[in-house]
Structures are given as C-alpha cells and as structure tokens.
Amino acid sequence: TRIKGDYRYEIGELASTLNYMADEIVRSNQIKDDFISSISHELRTPLTSIKGWSETLVSGGYDPEETKLGVGIISRESDRLIGLVEEILDFSKLQQNEMKLSMGQVDIKVLLQETLLNIWAKAEKKRIHLLLECEETIFTRGDANRLKQVFLNLVDNAVKFSPEDSSIVLSAERLSSTEMAVTVRDSGIGISEAHLSRVRDRFFQVDALNGGTGLGLAISQQIVELHHGKLEMDSELGKGTQVTVILPLVEVEQEKS
Ligand code: ADP
DSSP: OOOTTOHHHHHHHHHHHHHHHHHHHHHHHHHHHHHHHHHHHHHHHHHHHHHHHHHHHHTOOOOHHHHHHHHHHHHHHHHHHHHHHHHHHHHHHHHTTOOOOOOEEEEHHHHHHHHHHHHHHHHHHTTOEEEEEEOSSOEEEEOHHHHHHHHHHHHHHHHHTSOTTOEEEEEEEEOSSSEEEEEEEEOSSOOOHHHHTTTTSTTOOSOGGGOSOSOHHHHHHHHHHHTTOEEEEEEETTTEEEEEEEEEOBOOOOOOO
C-alpha cells in the first residue's frame, strides 16, 4: 500500500500529472493544427476566386454583363474574407481579455429586427421563413453591436443548418424582473448529444466540410458572458436546435405623454 508522504507515492502522482499534461499539450496542438489547416483553406478559397476574376477582367474584352458578374463576385468574396479576418481578430481579443464593450441601453426588439433584416437575403435564397416573436419594450444593458453580432451568428448558423422551406423563430421574453431570454429556434439537422457539449468549444465543427472556422459559437458565448449572461443549447439530431441567450433585464422609465 502507498502512504501519502511516501516519496514513491508523490513521484507516482507527479508522473501521472505530467503524463496528463503531455496528453493535453498533444491534444491542444492537434486542435491548433486542425484549425490552422481549416482556416488556411477558408482564406484561400475567396482569395483564389478574387485573384482569378481580377486577372480575367484585367485581360479585358468582356461585355458589361460579364464584367458586372465578375466585380460582384470579387466584392462578395472580399466581404467573406473581411468577415473571416474579423472573426479571428475578435477571438484573439477575447482570448487576451481585450474586447472593450461600449455599454448602453439596448432595445431588444429593435436589435432583433435589425438582425433579421441583415440575414433576410440569405434566408430568402433557401426560402426560409424568419419569424420574430418579441415583447414590446424589453431592454438590456450592453453593447448593441456586439449583441447583434451574437444574434446574427446564431441565426446565420440556423439558416446554414436548416433545409429549404423551413422556419426559424427568433423570440424574446421576460423571465423575471431581472432576466430575459432571447431564443433562436430552427428545425434543421440538429446536433447529437455527444457533439452538443463540444460545439461551443473553440475551433470545433461537427463537419469541417461545412466551411466556417468553428469560432462563431465560442465567440458568441464569451460575448454573452461579458454581458453577465449565459448561452444555452438544446438540440435533437434530425429535429432541430434551440439556442437561448439569457441576458440581464433593465427596466426603462416610459416617457409620459
Ligand atoms: P462555424 O462558424 O464553423 O459554423 P460555430 O462555432 O458557429 O462555427 O459552430 C460550430 C459547429 O456547431 C458548426 O460547425 C455546426 O457543426 C454546429 N452547429 C452550430 N449551430 C448549429 C445549428 N443551428 N444546427 C446544427 N448544427 C449547428
């Protein structure tokens, strides 16, 4: 039997801790390698298309319609690149605890309406119906742009993983005098129980072929936590996913007319 205080016991403990740390380092290096290869691919795809189209257009001889098509693709792919780079920069800011919030009173209904307007065209392409169910005058304190980024990311995922002709519901309701819940509900492909606990981990993706960086949910969760809120997920494979963001509720004095 091993007695605590016995050096053999302590060396044994130390060895197993070191082993555990070595495994963790190997595992996190593997995650980083996977991330670098997937991000390189994500960056290369739009760049290849931008380069291809600009070379084609520079060589000249195209009619206005073809030129318009090419310039349109260059502009869209540039937006995609900017989005990717911003996501990586946000992630790195959060890692270093350097994301600054510009706090103010946020009208959730207005924010959710703006979110849906931003994603409308993308949903339309899949004939997905976007529904808003929101109480009037429901306010939180926070950074409106950052909160919009969170809801955009959640609705964007919902659109990405939903079939054509389905519906996505964005709703907000008071839970108590101090809390509200904003929910994004889709009836898409869903997430298995085994994956559900991991999708909010940085870099994690159920299927790397879907594109993206695996950072969206990790960033969203951290932004919500900076607002003293919580991000919860519920899902059933083949049925759909529900993401709930709990945020502080603030009472706003209504102007008397
Ligand atoms: P990405 O930007 O790569 O989509 P996220 O962190 O936003 O990264 O999501 C991580 C993974 O979680 C996605 O790749 C996908 O596998 C899964 N996921 C996220 N939202 C949904 C959803 N609404 N329905 C099904 N799967 C989802």
